[in-house]
Amino acid sequence: MTKISITLRALAAALLLGGGAVAHAQDSGALLDALVRKKVLTSQEAEDVRADLVRENATSNAGKLQLSNSITSLKLYGDVRLRYQNDTKDPQVAVVTGVDQRSRERIRLRLNGDFTLAGGFFGGVQLQTIQNADSGNQTMGDSGTGAAGFSNYNIYISRAYFGWGNDWLTLVGGKQPNPFYTTDLIWDADINPEGFVEKVDLIKAFSALTTNDSTLQSESRFELSLVAGQFVFCDNNEYNPSNLGNTDAWLFNTQLIASAKLTDKVKLTVAPGYMTYTSGNVTNSVTGGAAGKFNETAFYGKDATRNLSIVTAPGDVSFTLCGLKAKVLWDLGYNTAGAKRAEAIYGLNGRTTSAHSHQDDLAWLAGVQFGENKKAGDWSVLANFRQTGLTAVDPNLNDSDFALGQLNMQGIKVGAAYNFTDFCVGAVTYYDAWNLRSDLFGGQTTANQKIANANAVQILQVDLNVKF
Template sequence: MKPFRILPIAALMATSMSAMADSTIDIVNTLVTKGVLTEEEGRLLTKGREGEKASQDQALEKATKSGGKITISDVIDNATFYGDIRARYEFRNGEDSANNSEDRERGRYKLVLGLKTTAGDFYSDIALSMGANGRSDNATFGNGTNGANSKENVYVKRAMLGWKVTDWLKVEAGRVANPLYTTSMVWDGDLTFEGLVEKIEYKWGNVNLFGNFAQSQYLGDRQDFNISTNDRDSNGILAFQGGAKFDITDTVSAKAAVTFTKFTNDHAAGASVFIPGLGTNVGKGASLGTTLTATNDIRTIEIPAEIVFKLADGMKLTAFGDYVYNLDGDDRFKAAVNAATATSAITGAAIRDAGNDDKAWLLGLGLAMKQDKQPKKGDWSAKLWYQDVGIYALDPNTVDSDFMDSRVNMKGIVFKGEYLLRDNVVLNFAAGHATRKNDKLAAAASASDIALNIDSYNLYQMDITYKF
């Protein structure tokens, strides 16, 4: 983002006054040289002007160092406003195994407004956006009754306080942007973490090592009573990531990481159990399962990686991928079978016969042309990838809300492309097609836009984004 800048009036005034002081001193020195004034008389006349000039030069230097950024207070080194406005057209289509279909067409818009500050070793990031749902900052056109033209609420998207402890360690607290190197298959790009984050960056020879660690409050706070059984268990996320970025040759570089993630309410007393629905469920509002938000038995190893090839004329070719294995996937599967059997022996048997699928993977290619380090008019990029998500592999509450409609037990292909009409104006196009992976089970989702147990899904998006 380019910072929003103004030209401080103080800098103009300091420049003008400094020039006047210089002129006075020059005149006095000329009179001394011609013998009109003695040196002692000249020093007396210029003494006040020299002190005034020094003060004015300090003011000019301070204004210049600020780079024209808006200053909030004397204790803040700099403050930068940023944000974007986006307008989007979107079409979604879903069809179930009984040929029931749903088309959803809508216009949408998004606003994000943020402020970043630094003060010595401390820094902050505050961002406001629309959309009460964590996986979406969008609002839909006409979202109200006829004639109401309902206004949208604005929410706190981020409220982060950071501390640069050393050159290689940063600590952040509050509502923080997702610190993990990952993909949208696992974490929707709009999601934030709430809690504490530690970031490590260390250069070791030609290798840039990095580590990202998160302790996030996922749901609720914990309450313990010594005189009551109404205790409440919270749910947290613990994530530990280590990785490296390095050059293989002058034109080839690579990046990879290993991430361990655990949800802390596993098997807590009273904790709900994820139970997928059956693939035979059809029609509008068909059941996708029971307690689909449950995060029991999720303890994953994720390995994201990419390799970048620098081509001629600012072109780059990227091969990227992601692999996830739920270490407790078998326990998640067995818990679903047992819980379903307790209600219906037939449903329990069907879930057992469908088998365990606790892995997810993604492979893709990207091609981009970038003229400079900063975005410039004419830059463009395109990505194409395929992903395959098992029903017990991931938390259905965090997967991307667009592809594949916030669901697990889905596989399919996605294309995304963008072109810069101006340095700060981006035209985007995205398309995707997916199908249900295991036909015996539902395409489970904790929230979805299509009200069917989809067997086939299509999504098309076109939008324009103005950044400031």
């Protein structure tokens, strides 16, 4: 081998090492061009190095993934969760369709791809098991869903969205992560609403519009954002005269999120908001949690989204306690149209049936949380108490785990989680709920509306979640 040949191969090796195993000839093109311009290499020698690099790459399994030119970054990730779940339900009326006691082994898969594009554009896709909006859990061997006998499972699109943003404004369209500051009192954490969202960082916007520099406030102790969402809950055929509810059902939700660092270690966040629906006939089956079990007027039909005008007020104080992150949190929902909904949907007229109570219109939650789960050895615990009135929240959106999503319930949620590794978390969660009002029409609870037809519900969940 000649001296120049040895030198060239050494250079090629250096370029490969410098660029990692994914090095391509074109990646090193600028360096080779510079070496040619400096007359270190001739053009032909540079070409030989390029050819060597491409050949090395062709015989390697690294660096073969090709991405669109428009992508500036792409993150692929996901998780698989195994869950044991035991539900015990004490129904008031024995005709309930569903189960009074059941134990299940469940699996949930989520695959995510988040990308950023040039010019402030971004987006994401998520695929997961199960069509339900509020749960990705596939019960193993579930004969009810045709999964017995080692059947394979479907995969569904749970997120597909893109948006644009700058320092102070973000616009997003599609089926997307919930943009609101919230708890599972109002919004089940699994739900990805679909529609349009606008977020404005008001402090940065003010700074940008008055000084043309939105970065001036980046060290501020205060944050103030406005989030507005317009979500399509059910699309109907407006031109069908035989369809009584021929208008679409839209959910409009607006929230002001304010936070302040009270000290270096204490932060207060409050997020008052308001959500309401346009009247609309929910003609398509709503899948998920309690709604999936009970196709009745609270979820399905022309009254499903009627008389829901809910004022919300979640918040928290986060701080450090004994070196651990800790949080005291709360949430509140009050349906200002609760009396009308109580009569129209649940039949509480106070004359021939039970009377509506303002307790029905209120939902609230208070709790604490210690620790976090980020790396091996981390642990956390949580506990909260809540009351959810009969008309206080949209039963299509509230947590499907607490009391199986039932309304007119109160109770506790306690849990603990531990990181076995950075990517593997074990968790145990227990819910104990009992009815809020016991004097509703039809007995202790409402016989006509199975969503409120429970005296008590206990749920135990044992999870092992692996992230990748």
